[in-house]
Amino acid sequence: MTSIADIVAEHEHREGPLLPILHDVQKVFGHISEDAMRDIAHALNLTRAEVYGVVSFYHDFRKEAEARSVLKLCRAEACKARGVDALVPIAESQSRVKVEAIYCLGLCSVGPAALVDDQVYARLDSARLRNLLEAM
Amino acid sequence: MTVRISDDAVALACGADAVAAAFVAAGVEVERVSSWGMHWLEPLVEIDGVGYGQVSADHVASILGGTAQSIGRIEDHPFISRQNRLTFARAGKTRPTSLDDYYGSGGWLGLAQARAMGADATIETLMASGLRGRGGAGFPAGIKWRTVANAAADQKYIVCNADEGDSGTFADRMVMEGDPFMLIEGIAIAGFAVGASKGYIYIRSEYPHAIAKMETAISLSAHLIAPFVVEVRVGAGAYICGEETSLLNSLEGKRGEVRAKPPLPALEGLFGKPTVVNNVLTLAAVPWILAHGGEAYAAYGMGRSKGTMPVQLAGNVKHGGLFEVAFGITLGELVNGIGGGTASGRPVRCVQVGGPLGAYIPPAQFDLPFDYEAFAAADALIGHAGITVFDDSVDMAQMARFAMEFCAIESCGKCTPCRLGSTRGIETIDQIIAGNNVDANLALLTDLSETMKFGSLCALGGFTPYPVMSAIKHFPEDFR
Incomplete structure (x- = not known):
């Protein structure tokens, strides 16, 4: 099992290592706990407040674990123009999958678009979104 | 026979992998190439230059049997033939991470030309091209490079801004996924021209395919740009990090808060060192300019x-x-x-x-x-x-509200007009939508927009008034 110390050791020689470390910690542990923040701060000679400030600034970083699968649905202008707002009730009618807003996947010509892990989905309509949520 | 199908994220999101698998299952060789950029036709299948649009696995048999409807020769399609493709000259034609394809299509000629003519002449060529920053500000790239080149420092950096967060934009993503060596070449030319030894590409986390392609391309081409070194850094979902000073703070491992200017990043940028911060499209235009000359580019x-x-x-x-x-x-x-x-x-x-x-x-x-x-x-x-x-189904009052909402979600919080103004803006537009004191609230919103426009530290707070005020100006009926 990869430890926080392993992750820090892998990146600490880099310039500005904090974001790469936080990305890897979240990848391995699913979130960035208070304990993890303390260990990272200690290893990089930063204050816990500095690390907490960075973790809380960026939308990607989670301070608490999320047990459910996550679907990120683009809610930005181009997907709005293609009708994403009408799909929101479908996303909200279930709670098995956590649906989060994301602002732009760069699929603006074929929206509404969504991201699940590293998989992208486009041309979503009610039926496709329902199928996607059910398959998760 | 070789079937060409894109592996750009748009094609993947529209089901290109399943189509490619179906062709492979039918015993046909499939080549995964960059996207032509005709997104409404994706997944687009190309066989001997002829295209088939919106293909699904069900269509494979009819395409191979010769009974499927084609769109004709892709190169002759009006959407393609009417373009002036300089930066996207390889789009649809090459395998993104094939060094052979890149060499075979004029790759590395710009870098070779820069090395042959020297740093000073390289910057002169860029000046002559008239290239302006493609990220949005439109600042002349040659002047920025000259400023960094003239700055005396033990270390300089090239930072490629690949935090393409604007909705409605995807050209940076297409460059990184479709022609990553071209971007690396552009960054290496910039490094050579200004005397920088290290380059960073800051890519937003919403672009996993671009990140993967760039990392592959960097490892394949490291020896060709040495001693210059390029590294990918991944953002973490903050729109504001597309602002150059916020991006620099993020690269340094800090909160992505905007820095006051001056000092300019060209003089005190990443880790306080002189830094060229250029958008993907700016750097991607550079190899063509070096290979063909500044005047050839300026002719367009x-x-x-x-x-x-x-x-x-x-x-x-x-x-x-x-x-x-x-x-x-x-x-x-x-x-x-x-x-x-x-x-x-x-x-x-x-x-x-x-x-x-x-x-x-x-x-x-x-x-x-x-x-x-x-x-x-x-x-x-x-x-x-x-x-x-x-x-015509769009409600412009809702779009104006969303502009303020987006600003509130993405504000870095450093300056007051942006941090507070965006939330007050949402509240005021809600009052207008509800029909409460509409005239007085429109006047208040106009005043607030002026304050944000002239009082914000960066373009997020400073430009959010543009969608808001243009919606009110051109579509007043949606606010009453």
């Missing part, structure tokens, strides 16, 4: 907007995709002539040009030429040249 365009712009047609548009064209084409030609109007078939009500911070423009202004100065004179901006089309 109009006025002080030289060269070509990869325009992105997005939103509710019939023919969405990437259309690279010389500056000067009118907005109406792009939206109606090239884009074919809306995908829904309803009338075009407006377009938003330049992402979430860009103005909403009604069809009455579609004679506007694509030119930095012409757009600025019309209280609009080209930005990263994304055009998001809306049909």
